[in-house]
Amino acid sequence: MKRVILYSLAGGVLLALLKFIEYKHFVHAYPTEIYGGLVAVIFSALGVYLGLRWARSREVVVIQEVRVPEALPFVLDAGKPKELGITPREHEILGLIAQGMSNREIGERLFVSENTVKTHSSHLFEKLGVNRRVQAVIKGRELGLIP
Amino acid sequence: MKRVILYSLAGGVLLALLKFIEYKHFVHAYPTEIYGGLVAVIFSALGVYLGLRWARSREVVVIQEVRVPEALPFVLDAGKPKELGITPREHEILGLIAQGMSNREIGERLFVSENTVKTHSSHLFEKLGVNRRVQAVIKGRELGLIP
DNA sequence: CCGAAAATCACCCTAAAGTAGGACTCGCCG
């Protein structure tokens, strides 16, 4: 609102200035049309400037809305693993892979050897039809196996 | 550009109209100040309208990017990479990694050698503070670098 | 035009991941 008042004042000053100039030089030398055209051009420019200003400040608000990320609720479909023949252990390991853990870390977490994790993940990849862990994560997410 | 021309024409017509009115009624009855003030007001309004129009069309694009949180394929936050010092190429490679591609596949896609892809991904991992590609995908998603 | 950043590629080495096959245990079910 401050801004509006300021601009209004500026417009008034400009208007007064033009009026002053008018009486001193213009009106006596040039026809009224030119004076009118001049005023029109100047105030059009001013108006456009004001319009852009206002809109820009509004745009900031929009960007604020951008910051809100959608938190789509993950519905863990308990039936999905069964359909694909994925065992609970394989499902569990998929979850840990999706968290960026290495096979060794997963083994330590589950108290099994790295080889076991490899076996499980191999079976998992086969069932998901992939051959890399990133792909497994993508596929698992698509199938609703992991959030 | 079409829009600008159209608005210019409209402005011209309005000016002509005012000029016409002026000679018929106004000038003989009221002082020039009032005429000037009228022109100023009208063109200020016109200018504000134009300014808002232009800006609004820009605004709408932003909003539309926001309103599609689920099905956005490659609409990414263009500001984020800069904050983290991530180059366009690194950003691009992050996207391909997130699609489950191997370094070799990425190299073939981008017509560069596998070594180059490795170099980029190493720098990328360093900037993201990770050391595995799955973690890079997670981090990238958290930071809004990838959908 | 210079210099910094970016992009490209190479080489070497290690670690991690993935593939293939076999083997053992355990619990469950017909």
Place this chain on the structure above:
DNA sequence: CGGCGAGTCCTACTTTAGGGTGATTTTCGG
């Protein structure tokens, strides 16, 4: 009881990733 699925673990091998260093070329802003 015998077989089956699940889980565990192994060896051996190949491929993929990742780390480090160094070099050249492009690109771009001052």
